[in-house]
Amino acid sequence: MIIVQKFGGTSLSDEYSRQHVLRHIRREKAEGHRLVVVVSAMGRRGEPYATDTLLDWIAQNGNSLPDREKDLLLSCGELISAATLCSLLNREGIPAVALTGGQAGIRTDARFGFARIVDVNSARILEYLEEDKVVVVAGFQGATEDGEVTTLGRGGSDTSATALGAALPAGIVDIYTDVDGILTADPRMVSEARPLAMVSYEEICNMAYNGAKVIHPRAVEIAMRAGVPVRVRSTFSEGLGTLVTHADSVRRQGGWTDRTVTGLAHVKGVTQLAVETDNGPSDVQLRVFRAMALSGISVDFINVTPAGVLYTVTDQDAPQAVRLLEEMRFSARVRSGCAKVSVIGGGMNGEPGVMARIVEALTAANIPILQSADSNTTIWVLVAEDDMVPALQALHAAFGLHLAPTR
Amino acid sequence: MIIVQKFGGTSLSDEYSRQHVLRHIRREKAEGHRLVVVVSAMGRRGEPYATDTLLDWIAQNGNSLPDREKDLLLSCGELISAATLCSLLNREGIPAVALTGGQAGIRTDARFGFARIVDVNSARILEYLEEDKVVVVAGFQGATEDGEVTTLGRGGSDTSATALGAALPAGIVDIYTDVDGILTADPRMVSEARPLAMVSYEEICNMAYNGAKVIHPRAVEIAMRAGVPVRVRSTFSEGLGTLVTHADSVRRQGGWTDRTVTGLAHVKGVTQLAVETDNGPSDVQLRVFRAMALSGISVDFINVTPAGVLYTVTDQDAPQAVRLLEEMRFSARVRSGCAKVSVIGGGMNGEPGVMARIVEALTAANIPILQSADSNTTIWVLVAEDDMVPALQALHAAFGLHLAPTR
Numbered sequence: 052m053i054i055v056q057k058f059g060g061t062s063l064s065d066e067y068s069r070q071h072v073l074r075h076i077r078r079e080k081a082e083g084h085r086l087v088v089v090v091s092a093m094g095r096r097g098e099p100y101a102t103d104t105l106l107d108w109i110a111q112n113g114n115s116l117p118d119r120e121k122d123l124l125l126s127c128g129e130l131i132s133a134a135t136l137c138s139l140l141n142r143e144g145i146p147a148v149a150l151t152g153g154q155a156g157i158r159t160d161a162r163f164g165f166a167r168i169v170d171v172n173s174a175r176i177l178e179y180l181e182e183d184k185v186v187v188v189a190g191f192q193g194a195t196e197d198g199e200v201t202t203l204g205r206g207g208s209d210t211s212a213t214a215l216g217a218a219l220p221a222g223i224v225d226i227y228t229d230v231d232g233i234l235t236a237d238p239r240m241v242s243e244a245r246p247l248a249m250v251s252y253e254e255i256c257n258m259a260y261n262g263a264k265v266i267h268p269r270a271v272e273i274a275m276r277a278g279v280p281v282r283v284r285s286t287f288s289e290g291l292g293t294l295v296t297h298a299d300s301v302r303r304q305g306g307w308t309d310r311t312v313t314g315l316a317h318v319k320g321v322t323q324l325a326v327e328t329d330n331g332p333s334d335v336q337l338r339v340f341r342a343m344a345l346s347g348i349s350v351d352f353i354n355v356t357p358a359g360v361l362y363t364v365t366d367q368d369a370p371q372a373v374r375l376l377e378e379m380r381f382s383a384r385v386r387s388g389c390a391k392v393s394v395i396g397g398g399m400n401g402e403p404g405v406m407a408r409i410v411e412a413l414t415a416a417n418i419p420i421l422q423s424a425d426s427n428t429t430i431w432v433l434v435a436e437d438d439m440v441p442a443l444q445a446l447h448a449a450f451g452l453h454l455a456p457t458r
Numbered sequence: 459m460i461i462v463q464k465f466g467g468t469s470l471s472d473e474y475s476r477q478h479v480l481r482h483i484r485r486e487k488a489e490g491h492r493l494v495v496v497v498s499a500m501g502r503r504g505e506p507y508a509t510d511t512l513l514d515w516i517a518q519n520g521n522s523l524p525d526r527e528k529d530l531l532l533s534c535g536e537l538i539s540a541a542t543l544c545s546l547l548n549r550e551g552i553p554a555v556a557l558t559g560g561q562a563g564i565r566t567d568a569r570f571g572f573a574r575i576v577d578v579n580s581a582r583i584l585e586y587l588e589e590d591k592v593v594v595v596a597g598f599q600g601a602t603e604d605g606e607v608t609t610l611g612r613g614g615s616d617t618s619a620t621a622l623g624a625a626l627p628a629g630i631v632d633i634y635t636d637v638d639g640i641l642t643a644d645p646r647m648v649s650e651a652r653p654l655a656m657v658s659y660e661e662i663c664n665m666a667y668n669g670a671k672v673i674h675p676r677a678v679e680i681a682m683r684a685g686v687p688v689r690v691r692s693t694f695s696e697g698l699g700t701l702v703t704h705a706d707s708v709r710r711q712g713g714w715t716d717r718t719v720t721g722l723a724h725v726k727g728v729t730q731l732a733v734e735t736d737n738g739p740s741d742v743q744l745r746v747f748r749a750m751a752l753s754g755i756s757v758d759f760i761n762v763t764p765a766g767v768l769y770t771v772t773d774q775d776a777p778q779a780v781r782l783l784e785e786m787r788f789s790a791r792v793r794s795g796c797a798k799v800s801v802i803g804g805g806m807n808g809e810p811g812v813m814a815r816i817v818e819a820l821t822a823a824n825i826p827i828l829q830s831a832d833s834n835t836t837i838w839v840l841v842a843e844d845d846m847v848p849a850l851q852a853l854h855a856a857f858g859l860h861l862a863p864t865r
Contacts, residue, residue, distance in 0.1 A: 108542070113546035117544070120545070121541075143520075148526065
């Protein structure tokens with residue numbers, strides 16, 4: 052089986068992490084698998100070849116790099132990581148080659164800084180795999196038809212990994228992180244949080260969109276379309292982490308038989324704006340959202356009623372949003388310092404009473420719900436920021452997430 | 459006119475040098491020239507993106523990088539320099555692009571670490587020049603037909619510059635260094651040494667081959683074949699440095715009307731070996747040179763006579779050379795700590811009495827000549843290392859090199 056492994060930016064920074072990386076590679080090799088390993092640039096600012104260090108260097112030198120050249124520069128970070136791992140593997144007697152994103156066949160459009168993958172030609176990787184080599188690929192980058200070097204933007208290396216996994220195709224894509232998989236909640240907020248055995252592509256996307264620090268939705272989408280299973284697992288253990296796959300596979304394998312809710316996510320720093328329409332013109336709603344859009348302010352949690360408009364913006368955007376409302380002479384109530392708590396579960400679709408259980412849990416904990424919204428797989432509640440941690444803990448307990456099956 | 463400028467590894471390391479680099483670029487732009495600027499990696503070990511720093515990093519991480527990947531890694535050094543200069547230029551309001559060697563059209567064979575340029579396609583550079591952009595090219599590197607990144611080995615960035623100069627073609631290739639051009643001798647040995655106004659391609663090659671730290675012969679050869687003039691000049695002054703061109707141009711422009719000898723070069727650390735053939739087998743010479751060649755020992759200054767074989771090796775190779783001779787039971791006189799002094803001049807061809815003047819000058823200075831050799835443009839003498847500096851000074855004076863015309 053072909054396995055794509057992706058290691059993050061910190062995995063090559065110190066000897067301890069490097070040894071763990073080598074262990075995962077040796078183990079899969081020993082089991083007869085063929086390996087493509089995607090690496091990110093070194094992570095921490097100040098490390099010689101970290102992305103931020105490269106950007107700091109340019110900031111000190113003119114600070115005027117066009118996007119095209121910035122991509123060319125940043126691509127070196129991953130390239131150096133790839134060469135580093137290649138050297139470590141060869142020392143261990145594991146034949147390896149290092150490829151740039153372009154050499155690995157990742158073709159992108161020319162939107163420098165946030166290029167989209169348009170095609171992956173895996174022929175060259177397959178040739179090297181035939182030669183029994185570990186193929187180390189510089190993540191986060193690709194090349195245009197014309198040979199321009201591009202970077203993929205946020206979640207870039209995850210995207211490189213799943214795109215290669217989809218093209219080869221790989222039997223599985225393993226995303227190695229510093230946690231044991233995808234957790235039911237952020238463990239800094241909920242100490243009972245635990246890794247899930249299995250989640251669906253849709254669930255993990257929902258978690259990511261709602262603030263959980265997991266694999267990037269772009270990367271998940273590519274895996275989902277190709278039907279390549281993804282595992283999110285720890286660099287530092289032998290645990291199998293969380294399997295991400297199609298909802299029907301999760302269902303078939305019993306992933307949801309005993310759960311309605313899969314996990315919780317949260318976003319802090321939210322401001323709620325309530326605009327009253329009673330005495331205003333009839334097109335208040337239209338004018339509000341048009342003004343926000345023209346100023347590039349993202350709005351969320353929108354609730355339109357005859358009595359008014361309720362919506363949220365980030366605390367950063369709030370002053371400008373308020374100014375815009377004042378310019379239009381709309382009266383608005385402003386509530387800053389809120390948090391959005393998301394209750395996510397592919398199994399809640401059609402399941403009655405989920406909202407009731409949320410309200411019950413939060414009421415019992417004396418937490419006022421400032422606003423709510425729901426889709427078929429997620430329910431969102433807005434609470435005061437001070438209530439966020441108690442809300443997460445109450446909901447975690449109420450849905451029995453501390454009992455979620457792990458592997 | 460298209461001008462190719464090449465700046466070395468130290469030119470981007472500090473603010474002072476950077477300002478001088480920008481000055482040269484601004485000046486040529488102001489005169490209406492179109493510019494291609496080739497840059498090396500930062501020079502000094504310890505600087506974040508210097509070649510040696512990258513190699514040190516790998517030495518600490520497995521130290522087992524295959525040649526192909528080593529080239530991929532090292533190419534980042536020049537790439538970062540190119541991005542840096544591009545940023546500096548854009549800040550100055552001078553539109554610039556940065557290209558890898560491959561993007562600049564430099565096609566090479568696949569001999570990683572010492573690739574040869576097989577073709578230069580300048581179409582892309584010409585397009586950017588049409589857009590009135592300064593084209594910054596990462597030196598020292600190219601790419602194969604298959605998109606493999608290669609490095610050009612020693613003198614690589616000079617070679618990039620003259621190869622681009624030949625392909626475009628450029629009106630001139632300016633090699634910026636930290637001296638005012640090609641000097642009549644090493645100024646650390648001969649304080650009267652001064653920059654030459656003009657030398658021929660052949661002369662500069664001879665100087666380089668004989669130990670002078672000037673532009674690499676590979677680079678000169680490419681310029682010579684294409685007939686592109688090269689200037690070797692200082693980053694830190696406005697001096698025009700030394701023009702390197704065809705011998706007949708030098709002659710036509712009066713470069714040799716008043717000179718027989720153009721300059722002096724020297725190599726220290728030479729061991730002279732004298733093998734006597736009197737009592738040995740008849741194939742002594744053959745066996746000596748075959749043994750040296752099989753052991754990878756470079757021999758120089760070869761003098762074969764019926765009485766024996768006289769030749770030189772480096773001091774480093776000497777112990778092994780002596781051991782090989784002993785194994786063959788040849789008796790050899792060994793004289794280590796010698797120096798080779800080269801007297802170079804395109805104008806000495808057919809000029810009588812040059813050797814006589816050399817002998818006269820050295821005899822007057824009480825310097826024994828241990829051995830000599832000559833070609834049509836160079837005369838070599840071997841002296842004791844202690845005699846090297848006095849020999850250089852005596853010859854410099856004898857040929858009136860302190861009067862050489864500069865620009």
